[in-house]
Amino acid sequence: MADAVRMLSTLALKGAVQALAGQYQAAGGVRIDADFAPTLALLDRLRAGEAADVVILTREGLDEVAREGRVVTETCVDLARSFVGIAVKAGAAHPDITTEAAVRATLLGARSVAYSRLGASGILFAKLIEQLGIASDINARALIIPQGFTAEKLVTGEADLAVQQISELKQVRGIEVVGPIPRELQTPAVFSAGRMAATKKPAEVDRLLRFLASPAVAPALRESGLEP
Incomplete structure (x- = not known):
């Protein structure tokens, strides 16, 4: 044009x-x-x-x-x-994600975690759960989307937690951003x-x-x- x-x-x-x-x-x-x-x-x-x-x-x-x-x-x-964060459906309790141990417990306690296959956040999260030693547990019940906004899976009830860049999480209505994954666990x-x-x-x-x-x-x- x-x-x-x-x-x-x-x-x-x-x-x-x-x-x-x-x-x-x-x-x-x-x-x-x-x-x-x-x-x-x-x-x-x-x-x-x-x-x-x-x-x-x-x-x-x-x-x-x-x-x-x-x-x-x-x-x-x-x-x-940009930092990777975690979100929940609007009105849901905000889990503790302030420390490495808290993030590990929160992820393991979720029914399902939505994250993306492509993009910086998906690559980081895949490495993080390997580093935490919980990759097989999380991936057994994860919703790994090819691309798009992971937080949409919170609105539909398919996931308890959504992981993505905070700026991407904020694009979806009906969710609440809990906060960033601790900065010592990620590179912006x-x-x-x-x-x-x-x-x-x-x-x-x-x-x-x-x-x-x-x-x-x-x-x-x-x-x-x-x-x-």
Whole structure:
């Protein structure tokens, strides 16, 4: 579209991008035509030749496509840090997740835990339950979704706990975020943006990247569950 910038973005930034799109357009920027999916799915789509003007991925994912020449390295900018959290259905008791021992007991006590196969949160959680020595117990009754929002399984009653980036959990109504998994048990994901090498709108994209990396977007990032 001539009047829009085509964006492919990781799901973790969906809330923030949707909140900021109108603000950006009101300030004279072009419309943002965004499509959201986990980083690994977006990498597959980009390598299959899908066109975009700007991408938001994990820093590791962005570095990969920059090395492949798909993204202009000089335009890459870090936008936000994100932590993996745990959520329950609205109104449910909030379990203790303040320590490693508490997280282990909470996970083992759940009827079912929903987590995603793709994306930074799913990869981290799979490693975490291995590290805690409870992978076989949890996976025997887990709901592992290919992609999308794990907290939807709380609303349908299919799971007691949902694990995902806090910014992704907050996209689902009818749930409550208990809090982050203890920080000593996780490494925050860094989400970054860059201009696609093949874009026909470099000036528009560079303006958008400056906006997304500016202090003005910090409130929207925090509101969506991210850290600027």
